[in-house]
Amino acid sequence: MLEQAQRVLKDIFGYDSFRGRQGAIIECVAKGGDALVLMPTGGGKSLCYQVPGLLRNGLAVVVSPLIALMEDQVATLDELGVAAASLNSTLSAEQQRELAGKIRRGEIKMLYLAPERLVQPRMLDFLRGLEIALFAIDEAHCVSQWGHDFRPEYLQLGQLAELFPTVPRIALTATADMRTREEIVTRLHLQNAERFLSSFDRPNIFYRIVPKEQPRKQLMAFLSERRGDAGIVYCLSRKKVDDVAAFLCDQGFPALPYHAGLPAETRASNQRRFLNEEGLIMVATIAFGMGIDKPNVRFVAHLDLPKSLEAYYQETGRAGRDGLPADAWMAYGLQDMVMLKQMLQNSEGDERHKRIEQHKLDAMLALCEETRCRRQILLNYFDEELLQPCGHCDNCVDSVQTWDATEPARQALSAIYRTGQRYGVGHLIDVLLGRDNEKVRSFGHQQLSVFGVGKARQEGEWRSLFRQLVARGLADIDLEGYGGLRLSDSCRPLLRGEVNLELRRDLKPQISKGTGSSGSPASQLVRGEEREQWEALRALRRKLAEEHGVPPYVIFPDSTLLEMLRSQPSSLSEMARVSGVGARKLERYGQAFLEVLGGEAETPKVVVDLRHELVTLARAGMTPIQIAGQLQCSEKNVYSLLAEAIGRQELSLEQALDLPEDLLLELQDAFLDGEGELPPVSVIVGQFGARVPEGVLYCVRAALAAEFEM
Numbered sequence: 001m002l003e004q005a006q007r008v009l010k011d012i013f014g015y016d017s018f019r020g021r022q023g024a025i026i027e028c029v030a031k032g033g034d035a036l037v038l039m040p041t042g043g044g045k046s047l048c049y050q051v052p053g054l055l056r057n058g059l060a061v062v063v064s065p066l067i068a069l070m071e072d073q074v075a076t077l078d079e080l081g082v083a084a085a086s087l088n089s090t091l092s093a094e095q096q097r098e099l100a101g102k103i104r105r106g107e108i109k110m111l112y113l114a115p116e117r118l119v120q121p122r123m124l125d126f127l128r129g130l131e132i133a134l135f136a137i138d139e140a141h142c143v144s145q146w147g148h149d150f151r152p153e154y155l156q157l158g159q160l161a162e163l164f165p166t167v168p169r170i171a172l173t174a175t176a177d178m179r180t181r182e183e184i185v186t187r188l189h190l191q192n193a194e195r196f197l198s199s200f201d202r203p204n205i206f207y208r209i210v211p212k213e214q215p216r217k218q219l220m221a222f223l224s225e226r227r228g229d230a231g232i233v234y235c236l237s238r239k240k241v242d243d244v245a246a247f248l249c250d251q252g253f254p255a256l257p258y259h260a261g262l263p264a265e266t267r268a269s270n271q272r273r274f275l276n277e278e279g280l281i282m283v284a285t286i287a288f289g290m291g292i293d294k295p296n297v298r299f300v301a302h303l304d305l306p307k308s309l310e311a312y313y314q315e316t317g318r319a320g321r322d323g324l325p326a327d328a329w330m331a332y333g334l335q336d337m338v339m340l341k342q343m344l345q346n347s348e349g350d351e352r353h354k355r356i357e358q359h360k361l362d363a364m365l366a367l368c369e370e371t372r373c374r375r376q377i378l379l380n381y382f383d384e385e386l387l388q389p390c391g392h393c394d395n396c397v398d399s400v401q402t403w404d405a406t407e408p409a410r411q412a413l414s415a416i417y418r419t420g421q422r423y424g425v426g427h428l429i430d431v432l433l434g435r436d437n438e439k440v441r442s443f444g445h446q447q448l449s450v451f452g453v454g455k456a457r458q459e460g461e462w463r464s465l466f467r468q469l470v471a472r473g474l475a476d477i478d479l480e481g482y483g484g485l486r487l488s489d490s491c492r493p494l495l496r497g498e499v500n501l502e503l504r505r506d507l508k509p510q511i512s513k514g515t516g517s518s519g520s521p522a523s524q525l526v527r528g529e530e531r532e533q534w535e536a537l538r539a540l541r542r543k544l545a546e547e548h549g550v551p552p553y554v555i556f557p558d559s560t561l562l563e564m565l566r567s568q569p570s571s572l573s574e575m576a577r578v579s580g581v582g583a584r585k586l587e588r589y590g591q592a593f594l595e596v597l598g599g600e601a602e603t604p605k606v607v608v609d610l611r612h613e614l615v616t617l618a619r620a621g622m623t624p625i626q627i628a629g630q631l632q633c634s635e636k637n638v639y640s641l642l643a644e645a646i647g648r649q650e651l652s653l654e655q656a657l658d659l660p661e662d663l664l665l666e667l668q669d670a671f672l673d674g675e676g677e678l679p680p681v682s683v684i685v686g687q688f689g690a691r692v693p694e695g696v697l698y699c700v701r702a703a704l705a706a707e708f709e710m
């Protein structure tokens with residue numbers, strides 16, 4: 001089974017090996033078992049149902065919550081030569097009838113549809129009259145009422161278990177928490193499903209969190225190291241989205257805004273452009289993201305703090321689905337905390353709910369102020385242990401310094417106390433620095449004992465200190481008043497001198513020479529001397545994408561172009577070895593990309609070893625007719641070369657020809673009918689006449705001969 005799966009993986013998808021648990025999952029489902037798959041974004045969930053769908057007989061039915069997701073998948077499968085379709089509300093009645101006809105005739109292998117569609121009685125009846133390969137339930141966490149994406153229609157999918165007891169079902173999600181997991185099992189009746197839990201680590205993402213000083217300048221520094229890369233910049237409010245997008249455009253960065261306040265057409269068009277064009281920056285609220293499958297998002301930047309680690313993980317997880325290096329960058333400051341705490345305070349919902357949200361925010365803040373490996377903290381929050389520091393986050397590479405902040409922290413807390421627990425950080429710092437200004441005077445604060453005690457430190461250091469006091473819960477934001485600071489109960493031991501306080505030393509922001517990031521921004525995937533060819537490959541991909549009306553990554557992902565660039569294939573058979581180049585794409589695009597790589601005609605014509613090339617093409621799943629076209633020789637010639645290769649056991653019969661089972665049996669019987677030696681082709685050719693090309697007989701005979709060593 002696994003062998004067959006491997007062949008589908010290479011022939012159709014062009015990949016050499018399964019990732020993580022894909023192989024085990026595919027084997028389980030292909031054999032007819034149920035599966036629950038928890039895998040992070042970019043982990044490769046689609047293959048987990050697409051491969052068994054292709055291995056099993058009948059129609060694979062895929063439930064997906066969003067039209068955009070379905071269309072993306074269908075376009076991708078289409079490019080791979082797999083007959084897929086989506087049944088959704090954008091189809092007219094006529095188109096739906098047509099599609100139903102195709103499905104009945106077995107012309108569709110994979111059908112995508114929304115849950116509400118699937119559970120309509122008529123639809124279920126229709127499907128019960130067909131052979132079904134499997135049901136895949138994508139984004140299965142939508143069945144959870146606790147989650148953020150609850151979709152009531154998902155609840156009805158439980159009935160599939162009863163209606164189709166013999167059809168395997170596979171539920172997939174990137175949401176890992178225990179509660180959601182158990183809810184999926186119960187509601188979808190997956191008690192007997194095998195569970196496949198992958199690590200939620202995203203090793204290709206570099207995490208960096210910086211204190212917010214001059215956010216726009218910091219953002220520009222970050223972006224200017226990533227020119228030409230596509231990415232998302234998240235902001236909290238719609239207004240800020242508009243402002244930042246306009247600002248970036250002014251500064252010469254190709255940015256588009258996206259938030260729920262924009263007209264539907266603008267949103268749709270900006271989203272389409274982001275998917276279809278290269279190197280665009282989407283400035284967005286969190287309204288943007290769900291259903292964005294673009295694999296080559298090279299960075300996600302946060303100008304405002306997300307409200308939980310779940311949100312942070314999900315939003316940053318949109319970067320680097322293709323597995324190539326990507327960046328998650330965030331600037332955060334005290335004002336973010338004030339804003340989020342205020343929003344929380346004013347939100348609907350009972351006290352218990354608010355308390356939970358508060359805890360989530362606290363965990364987020366703790367990550368920001370963390371001095372240990374960010375990835376360890378993040379994964380730990382999701383109940384996963386990373387034994388060693390990752391070496392691929394800011395804290396790991398910058399070796400963060402801490403300092404003993406006990407004394408200044410006491411000074412800061414007493415400044416809060418002495419001024420009456422109602423002022424914001426700006427005023428408190430003025431007092432500590434001994435600034436004799438109007439506001440200070442008007443309250444008589446120049447007479448306080450704390451006035452000027454903090455002169456030895458700079459304003460920035462005080463800011464960092466106050467931020468960390470709040471993040472650690474040693475001081476509180478007064479949400480009823482104007483957002484001033486108050487003491488919290490937990491600061492007493494510190495004030496009484498019973499404990500010491502170690503704080504993180506903020507790095508000086510290095511605005512002029514970049515953000516001090518990972519040192520190799522993702523955009524530097526391609527080295528200088530490769531740049532020209534890289535751009536040429538991308539240009540060809542863009543042209544083909546336009547011709548086919550699909551996003552560029554549907555033609556080939558960046559990782560495939562990159563491998564072409566590095567391995568410089570010079571023949572179709574070498575091209576077939578590039579990861580991501582399956583049979584159909586080899587046939588459609590192989591030549592065009594070879595030409596770009598080969599440059600002008602001056603490269604010496606490679607002497608192609610016809611035999612070798614033929615074997616590779618056949619292994620990649622090409623039919624004899626296609627191979628004949630590709631090698632520019634006659635079909636007859638191809639058949640005899642195939643038969644030879646089979647005789648040398650370089651090819652199996654299945655690799656060479658795609659024969660229906662019963663015909664194959666019939667052919668084998670014809671050869672094996674007599675006693676003793678295999679008869680020559682000429683003896684039995686009459687039995688089949690025009691039904692079977694003569695070349696096929698040679699191949700079948702060669703296979704039998706090889707098998708029995710005759």
Ligand code: ADP
Pocket residue numbers: 015016017018019022039040041042043044045046047293295321322557579
């Ligand atoms: P998910 O749905 O889990 O976010 P996808 O199914 O979209 O992830 O896969 C992410 C990317 O990884 C896609 O571009 C996909 O083609 C690629 N991919 C998946 N499995 C493999 C594999 N075994 N080898 C190489 N690339 C793979």
Ligand code: ZN
Pocket residue numbers: 372373374375376389390391392393394395396
């Ligand atoms: Zn780390």
